[in-house]
Amino acid sequence: MAIDYQAEIEELRRSFSQIEAVTDVSALKAQIADLTEKSGAPDLWDDPEQAQAVTSKLSHAQSELDRVARMRERIADLGTLYEMALEESETDPDMGAELLSEVDSELERVRSDLSELEIKTLLSGEYDERDAVVTIRSGAGGVDAADWAQMLQRMYLRWAERHGYATKVLDTSYAEEAGIKSTTFEVSAPYAFGTLTVEAGTHRLVRISPFDNQGRRQTSFAAVEVIPLIETTDHIDIPESELKIDVFRSSGPGGQSVNTTDSAVRMTHIPTGIVVSMQDEKSQIQNRAAALRVLQSRLLARRHEEEAAIKKELAGDVKGAWGDQMRSYVLHPYQMVKDLRTGHEVGNTEAVFDGDIDGFIDAGIRWRHGQMFPTG
Helix, strand or coil, rough: CCCHHHHHHHHHHHHHHHHHHHHCHHHHHHHHHHHHHCCCCHHHCCCCHHHHHHHHHHHHHHHHHHHHHHEEEEHHHHHHHHHHHHHHHCCCCHHHHHHHHHHHHHHHHHHHHHHHHHHHHCCCCCCCCCCCEEEEECCCCCHHHHHHHHHHHHHHHHHHHCCCCCEEEEEEECCCCCCEEEEEEEECCCCCCHHHHHHCCCEEEEEHHHHHHHCEEEEEEEECEEECCECHHHHHCCHHHHHHEEECCCCCCCHHHHHCCEEEEEEEECCEEEEECCCCCHHHHHHHHHHHHHHHHHHHHHHHHHHHHHHHHHCCCCCCCCCEEEEEEEECCCCEEEEEHHHHHEEEEHHHHHHCCCHHHHHHHHHHHHHHHCCC
16 A cells, blocks of 8 residues: 555644644743853852753753754655655656655654654653652562562663663662662663653562472562652751661672671651661762762652642542552563553563663553543
């Protein structure tokens, strides 16, 4: 069946117009102008942390504007290329066919990139543009669950590596036999929180246990928590009287000591019972600062959840709440990874475990947007 290139190009134009409207190019340009002025202030670097935040936001805003402008040009060029192919077909059929082949290839590339650009426009939550703090905890399943938690950690770190995103493991609690009890790491990238928050929930693994000498099938679980990284503008003040701080030596796999000084820090927020451990940094002071930052992030997320709960109560029952178990990874008796919310599934489990999870993330973002803004 012949492709109606003109109709396809018109559809791309309509989709782009909707994306451009949501992006609000005028507001983006105003933000760039404001940030450019701030970045030129002579005293900007008197506060390095604030300066870094300003330059990072400016870079991201400019990148967003450039991406929209490039897409507009690509769709316009695609229309021009199609017109040239039609003209050439009348005088030089071979050249016309060659140009039409180029139209076909570029049409597919633009369609794919436009879909990716559309995903970005769906990340409009209050904290979506922040860096993310991810915590993975092993659940039911014994040593298999601890091994599963470590497999998930590798999956997310490989995903970040594929995209060139910076990561930093803040704390890892190793299990006795194999795997980990829990781990916490940062992912630094524009919209890291908004992107990864759809990964929050319980992940289920079904496989033949490598730790069972009878080779029986084992089901194990791990919980993934994603919170936005705290910023200086959030004003989460924690009185010293509300903190209990313990120091201890950092440890590695099997409980072995990896530090000869008491540099690791365990910080407990007494009113809420939230506990944060940090042992990645070299000094106790650095670990204390990192622990406080993660604790503030968790308190910020808690405050946001409480506000959302109040809004939900006022609005009444809203469908589409997240279930505990959100994705299954099956390695036996067949191989498949399936998201239970979106229905998205793939059979190449090895690729998924190596960080190829963009399909799941994109489907999750679209699903979440549909739950928040149902149509029909």
